[in-house]
Amino acid sequence: MAEKxxxxxxxxxxxxxxxxxxxxxxxxxxxxxxxxxxxxRNGTPVAMPMQATPAYQVPPAIAAAQPAAAPHAAAAESGHNAKNAVTAPMVGTAYLAPAPGSRPFIEVGAAVKEGQTILIIEAMKTMNQIPAPRSGKVTEILVQDAAPVEYGEPLIVIE
Structure with missing residues (x-):
């Protein structure tokens, strides 16, 4: 008999x-x-068995190269205003465009409106659109396309 x-x-x-x-x-x-x-808020509810949930791991080659190539570290040293930085709401991979080869969602100097998609973070094979928390001008993009991001990491500065 089938298990219910x-x-x-x-x-x-x-x-x-x-x-x-x-x-x-x-x-x-x-x-x-x-x-x-x-x-x-930016995706659909996900329910899955615990054993099927993949663990997030940074490949060793990327982890070793990250300190030298981390754009947010240089920006943090340049003294950008932390209150104006949009931070990663989750761990995942950041994408600056909707598809490979497409025009990026935003560029430095662009005006954005509150709620406008500024990038995508892929987490658990789900593409999560990240909206601008406020209207303003993009003064810095602190993350590279397809780069791994950590929760709370500064991604973009909107003045």
Whole structure:
């Protein structure tokens, strides 16, 4: 006889979505037994078995080269205003354009509007559009295309 799978707790997903709205978070993730649920403002809810969740790892070649080529480290030393920096809301890979070879979402000197997509972060095989938190002028892009990013890492400065 076929094994009955328990249904996804839709009330839990609604509660998590309400927490996102109430706290102004970008995403929230919870684990319950062998189920992980992630709710994000810029994506769709994801539910997958724990054993199928890939671990994020930076390949050794990239990790070794990163200190010399980290654009955000140089920008941090140049003294950009931290309150104007847009930071990574998650760990993943940052893409500055919607597709390889496409025109970037933004360029230095460009005017952006609040809510406009400024880049994409791929996390867990999901493309998450990152919106501008405020309107202004892009004064620095601190990350390279297809570069790994950490949670809280400065990505773009909008003055």
């Amino acid at each position: 799978k328990p249904g996804i707790d839709q009330a839990l997903i609604r509660d998590l979505a309400n927490i996102l709205n109430d706290t102004d978070l970008t995403e929230i993730e919870v684990e319950q037994d062998d189920l992980r649920i992630r709710v994000s």
